[in-house]
Amino acid sequence: MSLALQKSLLENLFSAVPRFFAYNFEMENKSLFDFDVLIAGGGPSGAALGNLLASSGISCCVADKAFFPREKLCGGLVTAKTRKLACEIAGKDILSASDAYEMRDIAFFYEGAPVAATSVDSPFNIVERRIFDNALLRLFVEKGGTLLEGREVVSVDTGVNCVKLKTGETLRYRVLVGADGVYSKIRPLVEQHPLPTAFCCEAFVPKDTANLGDCIAMHFGLVPYGYAWVFPRSDSYAVGFGGLAPKDFDYKTTMAYLLEAIGAPSIPFKGMHVPYGHFVRKPVKRNILLVGDAAGLVDSMTGEGLYYALLSAKKASVAILNFLHSGEKLDAYVASLAPIHAHIKSATRAQRFFYNRQIQKAIFKRAHGRTNFVRYAAENVISNGDMTWGEAFLKYFGEKIFGR
Numbered sequence: 512m513s514l515a516l517q518k519s520l521l522e523n524l525f526s527a528v529p530r531f532f533a534y535n536f537e538m539e540n541k542s543l544f545d546f547d548v549l550i551a552g553g554g555p556s557g558a559a560l561g562n563l564l565a566s567s568g569i570s571c572c573v574a575d576k577a578f579f580p581r582e583k584l585c586g587g588l589v590t591a592k593t594r595k596l597a598c599e600i601a602g603k604d605i606l607s608a609s610d611a612y613e614m615r616d617i618a619f620f621y622e623g624a625p626v627a628a629t630s631v632d633s634p635f636n637i638v639e640r641r642i643f644d645n646a647l648l649r650l651f652v653e654k655g656g657t658l659l660e661g662r663e664v665v666s667v668d669t670g671v672n673c674v675k676l677k678t679g680e681t682l683r684y685r686v687l688v689g690a691d692g693v694y695s696k697i698r699p700l701v702e703q704h705p706l707p708t709a710f711c712c713e714a715f716v717p718k719d720t721a722n723l724g725d726c727i728a729m730h731f732g733l734v735p736y737g738y739a740w741v742f743p744r745s746d747s748y749a750v751g752f753g754g755l756a757p758k759d760f761d762y763k764t765t766m767a768y769l770l771e772a773i774g775a776p777s778i779p780f781k782g783m784h785v786p787y788g789h790f791v792r793k794p795v796k797r798n799i800l801l802v803g804d805a806a807g808l809v810d811s812m813t814g815e816g817l818y819y820a821l822l823s824a825k826k827a828s829v830a831i832l833n834f835l836h837s838g839e840k841l842d843a844y845v846a847s848l849a850p851i852h853a854h855i856k857s858a859t860r861a862q863r864f865f866y867n868r869q870i871q872k873a874i875f876k877r878a879h880g881r882t883n884f885v886r887y888a889a890e891n892v893i894s895n896g897d898m899t900w901g902e903a904f905l906k907y908f909g910e911k912i913f914g915r
């Protein structure tokens with residue numbers, strides 16, 4: 512063998528050594544990836560947080576068990592405050608990219624009979640969640656985030672800061688975020704007590720099947736501690752109900768009855784839980800935090816959760832950036848959630864008052880034809896969030912009693 516050939520063989524052999532070890536390391540650890548922030552769940556809370564962190568140059572991964580676009584059972588009602596916040600987080604008008612259906616007219620019904628209707632100044636938008644969620648998530652990728660679809664988080668080793676996926680892969684994090692919805696797998700790492708929830712049923716009725724009018728309809732007095740809704744979308748209506756019904760409440764028969772009543776008995780429907788009046792008081796433990804439904808952040812009068820998913824993501828992004836850049840404790844996130852917690856507590860007090868059967872009956876008896884009743888609730892409390900439920904009740908009853 513010539514000296515030159517011997518030299519080149521040895522060179523090849525030695526250059527292969529590091530590759531061999533690298534290969535074995537990869538195999539041993541089944542593709543170990545490192546991220547500053549790992550977000551379990553790519554719904555609105557996870558995608559919003561991803562957008563904010565990726566814009567700040569943080570190495571961030573969203574792992575979701577679904578492939579997007581994916582369905583999510585939801586009325587898709589986006590209030591004016593939610594739209595504003597979503598556009599701020601996305602850095603563009605994300606609603607236009609989401610095929611949103613704009614709606615100003617809203618009507619309240621009690622036990623099936625019309626009570627009052629009004630047209631609000633700040634319109635509602637009704638989105639299809641498969642389109643809206645996908646738009647927000649793709650924007651995260653455009654900003655440089657890593658998206659792993661079809662990756663279910665199955666376990667977490669908090670000792671070594673690693674998450675195991677159903678695919679067998681392992682992801683390492685400095686901060687782990689539970690944005691994995693109402694049935695969160697991350698929540699038990701932070702809070703042991705189960706989160707009490709309400710139950711919802713919903714169907715999407717094509718517009719050529721039934722004519723349910725072109726207005727947002729909220730039906731009270733049909734479901735215990737909750738309401739039924741009809742939200743028009745571009746080609747269908749989202750029809751559903753949710754509430755704190757007793758254990759023996761027959762959801763299936765009630766939903767079938769509702770669909771039959773609107774002339775769409777053969778439309779399939781699904782059920783899902785929603786946080787409703789209970790939230791995780793301290794949604795942080797060491798380097799793990801929770802956002803959105805995983806933290807129980809939903810309005811307990813209306814079931815609105817999109818706004819709180821986005822707002823908690825915004826607050827989490829501030830705490831995470833301070834943690835990564837200056838070593839501040841993530842606990843600051845808990846304090847920043849105080850206004851959301853205060854709102855949910857006040858909504859829960861209003862819920863106990865407003866959904867009490869006798870009180871509700873008395874209110875609706877007197878509210879007949881009174882548009883201000885619908886306006887304060889729909890425009891001020893629900894859409895803009897510039898009044899609490901207590902303030903709206905006081906204003907309405909004040910006007911009735913004192914004629915103001």
Ligand SMILES: Cc1cc2nc3c(=O)[nH]c(=O)nc-3n(C[C@H](O)[C@H](O)[C@H](O)COP(=O)(O)OP(=O)(O)OC[C@H]3O[C@@H](n4cnc5c(N)ncnc54)[C@H](O)[C@@H]3O)c2cc1C
Nearest residue numbers: 552554555556576585586587588664691692803804816817
């Ligand atoms: C019937 C119904 C109607 C509703 N209507 C409205 C409405 O009109 N307006 C409104 O504002 N709110 C509404 N809500 C509430 C709203 O849907 C939620 O508050 C909102 O979706 C919360 O967003 P999120 O990102 O926290 O969770 P989600 O949107 O639930 O997203 C969680 C994500 O995590 C993923 N995931 C779950 N487990 C894992 C895992 N182990 N590993 C990886 N990924 C995982 C899921 O695939 C999902 O993509 C409604 C809820 C229901 C049930």
